[in-house]
């Protein structure tokens with residue numbers, strides 16, 4: 291065999307290997323999970339590190355990566371508002387990102403304060419707190435979501451983006467140890483609906499897919515026979531969050547179906 295023939299067969303082998311590598315890279319989903327505690331998995335346990343972000347091995351982003359072999363960059367962080375996503379979570383996005391998920395907006399709307407008013411303050415204060423939050427959701431939140439969604443699109447131009455919503459918290463009329471009246475439960479469910487309505491609309495405006503978790507959680511609200519959400523609990527910040535089952539049976543299949 292001449293030197294030239296050896297070189298040309300070597301070239302063929304190298305080209306073939308490069309081809310395989312490129313094909314393997316293209317087949318690997320490059321997945322970035324953004325957002326707040328509903329995506330980090332606060333309350334689901336088995337946290338992946340000791341950070342206050344509370345990223346859980348039982349949260350839907352990790353379940354998806356385990357099941358599919360997708361390469362996950364887990365950015366979601368407990369307590370995140372839209373500005374935290376904009377300023378702290380988008381650095382890993384690139385033109386190579388193929389899949390993005392996000393839950394955000396609840397903390398901007400003052401979720402924790404609303405819950406405190408409703409649990410401790412009685413029906414009247416609950417109604418006022420929810421009304422104020424819904425007003426914010428309908429007037430100010432759309433612009434905040436637009437900023438986040440536009441930034442995602444410009445940093446990850448080729449990604450499929452799935453925006454997940456929030457569940458209704460309460461079954462109305464269920465027997466329940468939590469001292470919240472059916473009236474207050476109704477206010478809170480209405481707040482979740484208002485939030486989901488705005489998130490769905492802004493996601494559609496951005497060309498993203500909205501994944502509605504409310505159907506999956508129906509029958510599994512607080513005060514139902516098999517809740518997938520924590521009621522008031524200790525530590526207090528884990529209150530009103532999906533349990534590990536809520537992540538696995540509520541968020542995860544809803545994400546899979548929308549992706």
Ligand SMILES: CCCCCCCCCCCCCCCC(=O)Oc1ccc([N+](=O)[O-])cc1
Pocket residue numbers: 326327328332367368369370395396397399400401402404420423424427456457459478479481482484485527
């Ligand atoms: C209209 C808004 C109020 C209506 C109440 C019912 C709405 C249901 C939607 C819930 C949205 C929750 C998103 C917040 C997720 C989150 O990150 O929660 C936190 C988790 C942890 C902390 N923290 O401080 O550790 C703070 C907040």
